[in-house]
Amino acid sequence: MQHPLATLLVTTPSFGRFSPEPAAAAEAHGIALVRPEGRHPLTSEQLAAEIERLRPDAVLVGLDDVSGPVLNVLDEVRVVAKHGVGTDNIDVAGVERSGAVVINAPGSNSDAVADLAVCLMLMGTRQVVAADASLRRGEWTTFSGRELSGCTVGIIGFGRIGRAVAQRIQAFGSRVVAYDPYLPDDAFTDAGVERAALEDLLAASDVVTLHMPGVDGEPLLDRDALALLPHGAVLVNAARGGLVDEAEVAHMLQDGRLAAAAFDAFEQEPPTDSPLLSAPNVILTPHIGAYTDRANAAMGVAVVDDIARVLAGDAPNGRVLAPTAD
Numbered sequence: 001m002q003h004p005l006a007t008l009l010v011t012t013p014s015f016g017r018f019s020p021e022p023a024a025a026a027e028a029h030g031i032a033l034v035r036p037e038g039r040h041p042l043t044s045e046q047l048a049a050e051i052e053r054l055r056p057d058a059v060l061v062g063l064d065d066v067s068g069p070v071l072n073v074l075d076e077v078r079v080v081a082k083h084g085v086g087t088d089n090i091d092v093a094g095v096e097r098s099g100a101v102v103i104n105a106p107g108s109n110s111d112a113v114a115d116l117a118v119c120l121m122l123m124g125t126r127q128v129v130a131a132d133a134s135l136r137r138g139e140w141t142t143f144s145g146r147e148l149s150g151c152t153v154g155i156i157g158f159g160r161i162g163r164a165v166a167q168r169i170q171a172f173g174s175r176v177v178a179y180d181p182y183l184p185d186d187a188f189t190d191a192g193v194e195r196a197a198l199e200d201l202l203a204a205s206d207v208v209t210l211h212m213p214g215v216d217g218e219p220l221l222d223r224d225a226l227a228l229l230p231h232g233a234v235l236v237n238a239a240r241g242g243l244v245d246e247a248e249v250a251h252m253l254q255d256g257r258l259a260a261a262a263f264d265a266f267e268q269e270p271p272t273d274s275p276l277l278s279a280p281n282v283i284l285t286p287h288i289g290a291y292t293d294r295a296n297a298a299m300g301v302a303v304v305d306d307i308a309r310v311l312a313g314d315a316p317n318g319r320v321l322a323p324t325a326d
Helices: 021-028 044-054 068-072 092-098 110-125 128-136 160-170 185-189 198-204 246-254 293-311
Strands: 006-010 031-034 058-061 079-082 101-103 152-156 175-179 207-210 233-237 258-263 282-284
Touching: 006 044, 006 293, 021 031, 021 293, 031 293, 044 058, 044 068, 058 293, 068 092, 079 293, 092 101, 101 293, 110 128, 110 160, 110 207, 110 233, 110 258, 110 282, 110 293, 152 160, 152 198, 160 175, 175 198, 246 258, 246 282
Parallel strands: 006 031, 006 058, 058 079, 079 101, 152 175, 152 207, 207 233, 233 258, 258 282
Antiparallel strands: none
16 A cells, blocks of 8 residues: 555554454555554553654554543544454543544454353353363363253343344253343344343342443442342353452352353453452453454454545444443
8 A cells, every 4th residue: 555545543452353354454445554652451541642752543442441631632533443352441522522523343343252151151051161171181071051942041231232132042952031121022022022121030040141331330249139049040251340240259159159151351451350260160261252353354344434434525324422421
């Protein structure tokens, strides 16, 4: 690219990591890619410094903090894009006030995250990690598990990923119940699942999987909520770490109230001090839900195409708007 039409600051190392398509899409649009000097994720101060240094037309972030000082240096930035779906690390209202547009890549990683969630359910219900460790110790022990066909699976959050999980779980013959306060009743009936209040879902589910956006303040599943789970339930969190009280989950694993838990997202990442690290019967993965070749290609191409639309004066497909007061 001899004469780029625009410059895109890419802070996330996962952009185009498993696929050449995103970089090719940028080149086709005449967009030059530049990288920061600091390591991901960047603090707001670090990101602001990189924007001032490189003066890009657009910024593509991962888990970087887009708030505070960043909002003061967006004069020449027309687009702030999230390489993914969740925008809880972006002050959307603040970016909008600066005159820039916020976009994400909805739906690009739904199948990848849904696959991992079901994988973690199966590993938890069948004690796969414990069985593997036992065999490697030279033992030959029988590990009894549960079949998903005999379980009620509760899905907390019924957006694209939640619905993709439901489709997969229904193939096992499980009873599926779901909770999402933002959707109409037909979103559940059309998918063939039962709608339930959060408390009822927790009390009825043998397996619970979370697919809600992040929350501010107390976890959605705090100590009182977790106490509603049946003895021997399995909990999967492949959404956001702040949704669950990790200390209480670790305690419930220690005393056997939870048969197993699996986390792909943590309150702090990496989770160097999480009590889950020393808990039994827990599966921990380093936020890999969206890390497949197909999702990586779809996500990167989607955001690059949308950035190009905004720079050309057109409306993007994945625009994120700040919530408005009622």
